[in-house]
Amino acid sequence: MFERAAGDANATMHEPDEEGKAAQRELTNQALREAGWSETQIERRNDAERLHGELETPNSPGVGPGLEYRLKHLSDRVRRAISETGDISHEKVEIAIDPVAGVSASLTNVIMTDEGILSVSSFLFRWCGLVARAYTRTLCADMAHWISPGSSPKDDRELLLKNPTLVLYWFRIFVSFSGTGTHVLVPFRPSSPTEFHLFEQVAWAIEYFTVAHEFGHHVLSHRSVDEDPKMQEFQADTFAVKVCERLEFEPFPLLSNPYTRTGAGASLMLLALEILRAFESQDGNGLTVAETHPTAKERIAKISARNLIQPKQLAMDQEFNGTVSRIMSAVACIMHEARETGGNALVSNIKQQLHDTEMEMRNSESSQPDENSA
Secondary structure, three states, rough: HHHHHOOOOOOOOOOOOOOHHHHOOOOOOOHHHHHHOOOOHHHHHHHHHOOOOOOOOOOOOOOOOHHHHHHEEEEEHHHHHHOOOOOHHHHEEEEEEEEOOOOOOEEEEEEOOEEEEEEEEEEEEEEHHHHHHHHHHHHHHHHHHHHOOOOOOOHHHHHHHHOHHHHHHHHHHHHHHHHHOOOOOOOOOOOOOHHHHHHHHHHHHHHHHHHHHHHHHOOOOOOOOOOOHHHHHHHHHHHHHHHHHHHOOOOOOOOOOHHHHHHHHHHHHHHHHHHHHHHHHHOOHHHHHHOOOOOOHHHHHHHHHOOOHHHHHHHHHHHHHHHHHHHHHHHHHHHEEEEEEHHHHHHHHHHHHHHHHHHHHHHHHHHOOOOOOO
């Protein structure tokens, strides 16, 4: 499976050669054609992709091309937004990609200094993109239903079950990341031209919140182990959402992004991670995270109610966060049922196969003769 992931020219843990890049580009172009993109639109997209460069002196050797560049772009925009408040402490944060599988972002304080290192796992942005795409397709499948009040959780669940292709897409995302820590088991199905703008807004909102949240821990001086970790998470959330408000016109300068403005991107990330942790944990509850982090529901309640003295903005915040919560509640319900009826066993089997393969490789390497011994 990891060989398959490494075969992707955009994979995050290898450096593809030119032949590999060309082959993957053609596969991507073909997928875009099947999704409804015209040749002109494909060429424009490819031109935009070429503008994404690579760092001359990366901090993260071993990860795919352009990945640290993306983190730097996100971090630079977050730094600029923080600077607008007059705070300059973000300047003492270095960024890096941790060349490991999984979905994680963290801030590591440098001992005996006031500096920090913000790192994200190699496949974090893959995760964000897949969640954003699955959410966009779920919303667009019946937008009138999801944005209108009055339906019950049962109605939401039944509506989602009427789209088995979409349910399977969600299931493969969670199984792939809980079983392998990568996107390897999820088929590449790019956004259609009609989905593109919404998908990009949702994806960028998720990523901006994730990065801004970790910057928040540094700016707010969360360095003491004696402080309440759950309170620190609430504070970092509040900080991150305020930063995201300043990024309202990202990624399209003339188009307001409601998912950054309302904090709905944050809610989507938190709820998706909660489902993933349930897949990853032995008991299905994700208790390890719960010991140090508030529940997604508790965090979203504070995010969506932060503008109490601004009624119009409050109504917008609650509308978008409410829609995200409804959709993800339906997804969580179906994923719970899927875990109970074979999903947990499937993930366990995948993990066991990966473990067995790793052990075989280690045994094979240890049995090789030492070239220096004669």
